[in-house]
Amino acid sequence: AQSVTQLDSQVPVFEEAPVELRCNYSSSVSVYLFWYVQYPNQGLQLLLKYLSGSTLVKGINGFEAEFNKSQTSFHLRKPSVHISDTAEYFCAVTAMFSGGYNKLIFGAGTRLAVHP
Amino acid sequence: NAGVTQTPKFRVLKTGQSMTLLCAQDMNHEYMYWYRQDPGMGLRLIHYSVGEGTTAKGEVPDGYNVSRLKKQNFLLGLESAAPSQTSVYFCASSYSAGIQPQHFGDGTRLSIL
Numbered sequence: 055a056q057s058v059t060q061l062d063s064q065v066p067v068f069e070e071a072p073v074e075l076r077c078n079y080s081s082s083v084s085v086y087l088f089w090y091v092q093y094p095n096q097g098l099q100l101l102l103k104y105l106s107g108s109t110l111v112k113g114i115n116g117f118e119a120e121f122n123k124s125q126t127s128f129h130l131r132k133p134s135v136h137i138s139d140t141a142e143y144f145c146a147v148t149a150m151f152s153g154g155y156n157k158l159i160f161g162a163g164t165r166l167a168v169h170p
Numbered sequence: 171n172a173g174v175t176q177t178p179k180f181r182v183l184k185t186g187q188s189m190t191l192l193c194a195q196d197m198n199h200e201y202m203y204w205y206r207q208d209p210g211m212g213l214r215l216i217h218y219s220v221g222e223g224t225t226a227k228g229e230v231p232d233g234y235n236v237s238r239l240k241k242q243n244f245l246l247g248l249e250s251a252a253p254s255q256t257s258v259y260f261c262a263s264s265y266s267a268g269i270q271p272q273h274f275g276d277g278t279r280l281s282i283l
Contacts, residue, residue: 063210086269097174097260097274098213105269144212148269156267157203157228160212 056081058147060161068169069137075130075164077145086148087128088158089119093141101143104128115139140168172196176261176275183251183282191246191278193261201264202244203228203272204236206257213260219244220267251282 061076079085086105090098102113109121119130128145145161174195183189193202200221205213215228217236225236233255235247244263248255258279262272 058212088271090274095276097276098262098272099274100271103269103271148267156269157215157218158272160214162210162212 056085056147056159058145058159058161060143060145060164062164063162064165064167066167066169067135070134072133073131073135073139073166075143075145075166077128077130077161079126079128079145079147081126081147086156087119087121088146089113089117089128089130090144090146090160091115091141092144092163098144101130135166135168137168137170139166141166174261174263174273174275176259176278178278179276180279181281183248183280185251185253185282187251188247188249189251189280190248191259191261191280193244193246193263193275194242195244195261195263195273196242197263197265197273198241199263199265199273200241201267201270201272202238203262203264204234204244204246205260205262206230206255207260207277208257216246216259253282256280256282 057080059078088103089101104121112118142163146158148156177192203218204216219238222241237245258277261275264270264272
């Protein structure tokens with residue numbers, strides 16, 4: 055069964071510093087990978103997705119992620135964070151559910167706190 | 171540009187009461203989903219629907235029922251609320267499953283006393 059592990063529950067960082075949010079997945083088949091962001095009191099918004107092709111994926115708000123098949127990882131990075139990046143970030147992988155339908159499996163989330 | 175709209179946004183119930191959460195989407199999406207979000211557990215799928223008139227169980231379906239009588243609406247019901255159902259509930263929709271991203275509503279905060 056597919057699963058997603060986000061290695062850090064909280065990541066504090068100073069403004070303009072680089073950040074990496076780590077995500078590992080387990081799957082024996084081809085996967086599609088996603089990062090979502092959740093701002094306070096809001097729903098989830100798609101940051102970026104990996105479906106195929108280039109392993110370096112660029113998303114919105116200056117974020118990017120690298121798909122590493124050998125390490126089964128999909129870490130999210132940003133070279134310089136802003137206060138407005140403070141949010142919770144979720145990594146997700148598609149999984150084949152009973153009945154043949156794909157669905158998303160979410161990690162537990164990483165809370166990014168950007169300090170001035 | 172509404173996207174996915176959830177009502178109500180907040181609700182407090184007493185144990186044993188019933189209620190229905192409404193999700194509406196205006197993107198003509200086939201797939202709709204109900205999740206619950208609890209601290210440290212990410213989002214867990216309660217039920218989902220692959221089209222009008224169809225529903226299926228997700229990871230944590232016990233204590234919930236759903237209906238999809240119209241393509242744009244997906245209702246989540248709690249017949250007899252329990253404190254363990256205190257959570258934030260999110261509805262999402264997508265054009266198809268798998269590679270298509272899901273679009274989320276802003277959530278319903280539900281407290282069961």
